[in-house]
Amino acid sequence: MAxxxxxxxSTIKCIDDEVALYGGNEKQIARIxxxxxxxxxxxxxxxxxxxxxxxxxxxxxxxxLSVDRSIIDAVIFVTQTPDHFQPSNAAILxxxxxxxxxxxxxxxxxxxxxxVYGLWLAHMMVEVGGCKNILLLSGDTLSQxxxxxxxxxxxxxGDAGSATLVQQSDSKSHSYFSLHTDGRGxxxxxxxxxGFRTPFSNDTQQESVDEEGNCRSLNDLFMNGGEVFxxxxxxxxxxxxxxxxxxxxxxxxIDYLFFHQANQYIIxxxxxxxxxxxxxxxxxxxxxxxxxxxxxIPCAISHTLxxxxxxxxxxxxxxxxxxxxxxxxxxxxxxAYVSEVVVL
Numbered sequence: 001m002a003x004x005x006x007x008x009x010s011t012i013k014c015i016d017d018e019v020a021l022y023g024g025n026e027k028q029i030a031r032i033x034x035x036x037x038x039x040x041x042x043x044x045x046x047x048x049x050x051x052x053x054x055x056x057x058x059x060x061x062x063x064x065l066s067v068d069r070s071i072i073d074a075v076i077f078v079t080q081t082p083d084h085f086q087p088s089n090a091a092i093l094x095x096x097x098x099x100x101x102x103x104x105x106x107x108x109x110x111x112x113x114x115x116v117y118g119l120w121l122a123h124m125m126v127e128v129g130g131c132k133n134i135l136l137l138s139g140d141t142l143s144q145x146x147x148x149x150x151x152x153x154x155x156x157x158g159d160a161g162s163a164t165l166v167q168q169s170d171s172k173s174h175s176y177f178s179l180h181t182d183g184r185g186x187x188x189x190x191x192x193x194x195g196f197r198t199p200f201s202n203d204t205q206q207e208s209v210d211e212e213g214n215c216r217s218l219n220d221l222f223m224n225g226g227e228v229f230x231x232x233x234x235x236x237x238x239x240x241x242x243x244x245x246x247x248x249x250x251x252x253x254i255d256y257l258f259f260h261q262a263n264q265y266i267i268x269x270x271x272x273x274x275x276x277x278x279x280x281x282x283x284x285x286x287x288x289x290x291x292x293x294x295x296x297i298p299c300a301i302s303h304t305l306x307x308x309x310x311x312x313x314x315x316x317x318x319x320x321x322x323x324x325x326x327x328x329x330x331x332x333x334x335x336a337y338v339s340e341v342v343v344l
Contacts, residue, residue, distance in 0.1 A: 001119075002165040003337035005061040006302040007053045007344050008042040008289055009159055015039055021151045023213070032155075037264025037283065041158035041290025042343070043143040050139035051083050053161025055096050056344050058135060061163040062097075064337055069097060073131035075105040076121055078114035078138040078294045080322070081145065082107060093137060104131075111189075112260045112321025113179075114138060114294035115162075116329050119317070120177040122166040123331075132168040137161065140293035142221060145191055147207070149215035153223055156263070158290020162298035173313075175331040176247040178239060185324035188227045193218040232266050232320050237273040239318060239328045247314075247330040251276055254330075255312045256304065260319040261286040261296040289341075293321075299341060305333070306340035 015029055015038050022028045033039050044053075054077065062069065077090035090105035099105075110117050115138045122134040139161030146153040193204035204218040216222060240257070244250065257280050259267050267283040285300045292299055297317050305312065312333040320326035 001331065001333060001336050002167045003061050003065050003339075004162065004164045004298050004301055005057040005064070005339040005342060006160055006162040006295060006299045007057040007060070007342045008299070009044045009048055009053065010343050011043050011045045012040050013043055015155045018155055021149065021154065033287070035265050037287045038155050039287040041143070041155070042160065043290070044141050044159045048141075049083050050079050050081050050141045050159070050161050051089050051092060053141075053159070053344060054089075054137040054139045054163060055093055057139075057161050057163035057342070058093065058097060058137065060339060060342060061165060064339065065165060067133075067165065069099055071133045072099055072103055072135050074103060074122075074125060074134045075099070076108060076118050076134060076136045077106070078108045078110055078118040078136070079140055080109055080111045080114075080293065081141045090137070110323070110325065111140065111293045112262065112296070113319035113323065113325045113327040115297045116177070116317050116319045116327035117179060119164070119166065119329060119331070120179060120327065123175050123177070126166060126168050134166045136164040136166055138164070138294040138298060140295060142293050143290070145221040147216040147220040150220060152212070152214050152225055153221055156291050158292050160289065160292040160295035160299050162295045162302075164298060171332070171334075173332040173334065174247075175329060176243060177327070177329045178243045178246060179325075179327045180235070180239070181323055181325045183323065185227065185231060188224040188231070188324065189222070189322040191219075191221045228262070228321065229266060231324055232262065233269050233273065235326050236270045236318060236320055239320075239326055240270075240274050240316060243316065243318075243328040243330055249314060249330055254280065254314050254316055257281040257316040257318070258297050258300045258304075259283070260321060261289075261300055262291055262321065301333070302338055302341045305338045308338070311335070
């Protein structure tokens with residue numbers, strides 16, 4: 001991994017300004033901020049998309065590393081909020097960057113685990129000898145998918161885009177990946193309408209209020225928070241145990257654990273169960289940027305290590321969520337360029 005850049009939009013929303021969403025209950029907001037870690041989030045405005053954020057991240061990464069664009073062999077774009085059904089975000093970004101026509105470019109439709117899945121694909125493509133330089137984009141704008149009156153999702157999601165360069169290297173370090181899916185839980189995080197199964201219509205935009213006071217329509221993102229929490233604390237501790245065993249590493253060998261920043265409560269529970277030092281597992285990112293879906297792990301890396309000379313030998317990356325899916329990796333960030341989080 002030669003370099004990482006994460007870009008967030010400049011507009012900030014704060015949960016303190018959304019007291020009406022919680023019936024004016026400021027004590028409830030205070031409890032949420034303390035326990036779940038929700039506070040601020042960066043959200044797009046004015047038609048800005050995940051593609052725009054990732055283009056900006058790509059340009060900064062290419063400039064910072066002085067990359068000759070002709071050496072890029074492939075573009076992988078991980079997102080669940082593409083500009084269009086067709087063509088792919090990867091193809092559009094390819095054109096905007098002016099890359100060669102011999103470059104493979106494709107999208108991966110994954111959210112919370114998507115960054116690790118994308119890295120797995122990039123590492124495999126390098127390992128088999130087909131590519132030497134792969135540009136991995138990972139970004140989402142889920143703030144545009146939620147109902148502003150749904151307090152179970154509206155205060156949670158922020159937006160971001162990231163760019164990572166994966167290069168062939170003479171380094172003797174090794175990377176290890178473990179990927180999982182349980183589609184039986186796919187209904188726990190879902191945007192029911194908008195695809196070909198249930199296209200947007202007058203019927204799908206009709207709003208209803210659930211027993212907890214959350215207002216949404218079939219057009220809006222739905223998340224069963226309780227089930228997602230149960231899923232995360234059941235699968236993630238075992239996933240970390242397994243990837244460490246697979247890589248032949250112990251917790252003492254790991255410099256950082258960068259989890260998908262779902263919320264602070266979930267991460268703290270996972271960290272406690274695996275008996276990891278808290279200072280190795282940053283969990284404050286969601287309170288500053290929101291849950292950024294596929295971009296949350298690169299944002300956590302940028303926020304924690306950005307602007308520093310990175311001499312980090314082994315890190316664990318682990319994403320979990322929509323699908324339901326989860327993916328973990330052990331790899332090296334040694335000598336990688338990591339930018340501070342860029343505000344667009």
